[in-house]
Amino acid sequence: MTLSVALHHRLGDLDADIAFDAPPGVTALFGHSGAGKTTVVNSVAGLLRPDRGRVAVGDWVLYDTERARWLPPHRRQLGYIFQEARLFPHLTVRQNLLYGRWFAGAARRAEGPERIIDLLGIGNLLERRPNGLSGGERQRVAIGRALLSAPRLILADEPLAALDTARKDEILPYFERLRDEVGIPILYVSHSVAEVARLATTVVVLDQGKVVRAGPTASVLSDPAAVQGIAPRELGAVLTARVLCHHADGLSELQTAGGTLFLPRVEAAPGRTLRVRIAAQDVILSTARPEGLSALNILSGTIADLHEGKGPGTLVRIRLGQQDLLARITRRSARAMGLAPGQACHAVIKTVSVAQTDIGQG
């Protein structure tokens, strides 16, 4: 089932004209605040009625101005996970979880709630009140509440933005499991590259109410044109890597299209496919294969293109087989080395520059 969205909406300074498809898996709506992300999500949820447009999940039309169809929010059968959990303070965790399930009716709630309660690890919170919960627990209950309403679509509007780093790391794996186990489209709003890199199957980049770029995560995040709005320090491409083996010295060896990659020990069995975000600023380029380096990882590829930024930096895209890696180096280095598209080059990546949060389930 695919969510298709097309809408025009004018609200204050924002003149939104947005169209995209979200296939099953996580589609990240990515962009600065004011880019129109929340406008899109609220239009899909029915909390906002755009001036014109059409929103459909498969052939089930939620909204279509041409056919004068508009379903109110309570009939859209979707699970909305808000930035602030929005749990009902007068109900227990259990009552919160079962709230949407009750409205879903018997036909749609074939499955018992235990699996989802289990998946989210909230079985021990059921009799508590929302206010006694930590931020991370609250958000997990909110996720469970949305899932248990048996939705055809999940909306998540910056569900981690209100949490600190530790809580984010607590919740992210649950979203990965949702993506891999639930099998319905998830529309995920975020302005964090790291979250998008880790979760998204598809990325839709929004800027000032327009779609700048939409496509598979790896190709969007490694496209210098698409990521122009991202702060240079956050830039980074996503590589797909297969776990080969774990070594006794605390390293894991992974296979990528550009060669083997040594990372700090990852929690995944050999044979598993992972996605690894490599920050562009952590990549060193070399035209000859370097020797006598402390860095363990040297990936080989060819330069696809170079993008000069406004500052002193240049963004170099390196083709590794079917994948791309981004390296951010100074313009001065690029000239001194005479880098040009088509040239063979080596990318040097320090093992310890890749954090656990940069590694997600493929």
Next chain:
Amino acid sequence: MDWLGPEEWQAVRLSLRVSIWATLCSLPLGILTAYALARWRFPGKALVNGLVHLPLILPPVVTGYVLLLGFGTQGPFGAVLSQLGITVAFRWTGAALAAAIMAFPLMVRAIRLAIAAVDPKLEEAAATLGASRPWVFVTITLPLILPGVLAGAILAFAKAMGEFGATITFVSNIPGQTRTVPSAIYAFLQVPGGETAALRLVLVSVAVAMGALLASEVLARRVERTVRGT
């Protein structure tokens, strides 16, 4: 409880009946009005707000006279009601009507504050979970404002117990029919030797009013706690 004479008891019982009916019958309308004033935008909102609050500011005798003009047997509403077999003029039902109107602003203000304290985002969340507007109100809004509703009802009840000016103007001061506690106090004070009876009823009034105010304070504090969920 024989320290109250039969006439005084009659007044107390009548006041209780009048106030309970006034409160219960105006409560649904009070909730609706408070919700509309807190949440909806509609033309004439300022006018509705003014009308609701008017009895608080007008001299009660004016309110009573307007009621007499409207609901007297010759009045436009009175005529309609009498065709339905309901007479309010010079009956205890009229006293209840007068008390309800005088108490209405207090009730609406208390409930409106409680509604304003409910985060509409919670209601949005309930809607996305499949609850239609009436269900959202019943399962989310109403439980969260319940202490405020109770506080408003208690305040209104206390105000109705004490209503005098509009009642005596509208339905006069007929023993057993429209002679509520305040009217009885007034009547006792008009006859020689009535002061002790009046004083006893004064004590009753003070006790009821104090009790109601305390209860409404306690409940108002609970509104905050329910909405914050602690």
